[in-house]
Amino acid sequence: MSTPASIRLMLVDDHAILRAGLANLLNGEPGLKVVAVADDGESALSLWSEHRPDVMLLDISLGGMDGIETVRKLRADFPDARVLMLSSSEAEEDIRHAMEAGASGYVTKNVRRAELFQAIREIHAGGQAIGEHVARLLAAGSEQGVISRREMEVLGLVRQGFTNAEVGRLLGISERTAKAHVASLLVKLQASDRAEAVARGFERGLLKP
Amino acid sequence: MSTPASIRLMLVDDHAILRAGLANLLNGEPGLKVVAVADDGESALSLWSEHRPDVMLLDISLGGMDGIETVRKLRADFPDARVLMLSSSEAEEDIRHAMEAGASGYVTKNVRRAELFQAIREIHAGGQAIGEHVARLLAAGSEQGVISRREMEVLGLVRQGFTNAEVGRLLGISERTAKAHVASLLVKLQASDRAEAVARGFERGLLKP
DNA sequence: AACGGGAATGGCTGATCGGCCAATAGACGC
């Protein structure tokens, strides 16, 4: 046929405004079509199997299950699902975790629209897409200790004032293990106690206000 | 006249996608028209005096000068300028500071579109607009303690990983006193340990990355 | 199949924390 079928998109973001605006924007671009939207990970998964879109645009910060978990589960069920992370975070850890979880691309929300369209097409074609903005970040700060996903979870709980024992309970692991993760965080963040670790987390953009 | 003039809007947000999408969305609504966009506070101010819009939609988190500062300066130059804060932050401090700085309204980015349109019209008509979502937050926790200067100093040191004894030494006071300040911080910041106190400090904007 | 790293676990110990009690001194506003 002369007009190739549109790339069928699914949007997942907890901000209604961004969802609506983005849908508008994407539907205005020839060759792209938004066929489903979701505001959390759970509905994203069920809507995916229902609509079977081509590409999911997924925010990292969602209520409930976060974007990383969502990618992981989606790719476990549909290994050929293609996901473009669309995040406002520039934290190196977020990017790395997203890609490791199976995302095919990662762009920050301040990409130019042309760059976004390009990324979607790239991904749909089977490629990877890292915003150049993002690529620079990755190249830059890959020196220091890499915070693992588990450690990020622990840091998030430490931030909320939980003790090691509580962290263990919440994550379904022993207090010893939680303590080990905290110890590891202290080393990697070059902090001398959990309070400083939290501060470093904010400074590095791992934690968001 | 039969068709009243549109409300002329200006968008200020550092996320290009949200800007583009939102502009689309707003221009699609009869009676609203986006006449200018900016991605930082400085250009927002100069574009305002150039275009003289009716209402500014302003994000709090901007590169460089933040949204609060932008409102303050704008209102200093144009006391009748009307600004609707459009933030993803639900932090009580952010809301309070924005309103104190002269914003006419505050909605979070997950308002429904109808509510957003309503807020814009409300503000243009000279009223105030607090998203109901936001209003609840404000009503809830408006009765917290004020952090004293000394406590701020202590918080700054705790953030850097100093122990109570070290804080005491650095401030020329005894460890007991330092401990008392920390205890007071825990109460006022509703934190259960120093790590959470630091986190709350960042969340409230008392500490900056 | 071997290797490296993350994740999970246990025990031990001295340092540190946070809560609870009470007290004195100076500053500010009414």
Place this chain on the structure above:
DNA sequence: GCGTCTATTGGCCGATCAGCCATTCCCGTT
């Protein structure tokens, strides 16, 4: 002058932390 608030200090104690030891399991890479 009186009350309120912050800043300061002390003792006591159980809870929690952070450091150091070693071990097992699993996964992805080589």
